Amino acid sequence: MNPSLCKLIDLPKILDHRGNLTFVEATKHIPFEIKRIYYLYDVPGGASRGGHAHRNLQQFVIAANGSFDVITKDGTNKKKFFLNRSYYGLYIPTMIWREMDNFSSGSVCLVLASEFYDEEDYIRDYREFKKLAVGNKDDGQD
Numbered sequence: 001m002n003p004s005l006c007k008l009i010d011l012p013k014i015l016d017h018r019g020n021l022t023f024v025e026a027t028k029h030i031p032f033e034i035k036r037i038y039y040l041y042d043v044p045g046g047a048s049r050g051g052h053a054h055r056n057l058q059q060f061v062i063a064a065n066g067s068f069d070v071i072t073k074d075g076t077n078k079k080k081f082f083l084n085r086s087y088y089g090l091y092i093p094t095m096i097w098r099e100m101d102n103f104s105s106g107s108v109c110l111v112l113a114s115e116f117y118d119e120e121d122y123i124r125d126y127r128e129f130k131k132l133a134v135g136n137k138d139d140g141q142d
């Protein structure tokens with residue numbers, strides 16, 4: 001799985017002088033059914049989240065407020081995305097290592113997920129992830 005398969009997706013934006021509105025429809029704007037929603041908030045300065053991959057889970061990540069970086073890796077390639085608007089998000093397919101950092105003060109990271117929470121679906125060890133993703137060869141990327 002190449003991190004270039006992670007992609008930024010623009011969402012509908014209904015401009016209104018009372019305040020703008022954006023919506024997400026499962027399978028229409030994002031390529032999966034939504035089974036779970038979670039969000040990160042009150043992230044202290046300098047903290048980083050993620051640091052794992054998922055065997056089966058697909059996710060769509062939105063900066064509902066503020067901004068942060070999402071670093072994605074497939075074991076060989078690495079790509080960084082900066083999220084800072086609530087009218088687009090980052091689609092992350094299965095078997096992509098992700099780390100999130102550089103959270104701005106007051107930021108909210110909203111995640112739409114294709115599966116219920118399942119600890120068994122996580123790969124939390126990067127070496128194990130690399131083995132599964134690209135075999136045993138080690139190109140030195142960390």
Ligand code: TYD
Pocket residue numbers: 036038040048049050051117
């Ligand atoms: P984790 O996915 O490791 O957080 P992040 O990737 O954002 O750094 O989850 C942190 C903890 O929260 C872990 O103990 C599992 C728990 N958790 C749930 O119980 N349900 C969920 O939907 C999520 C995302 C996490």
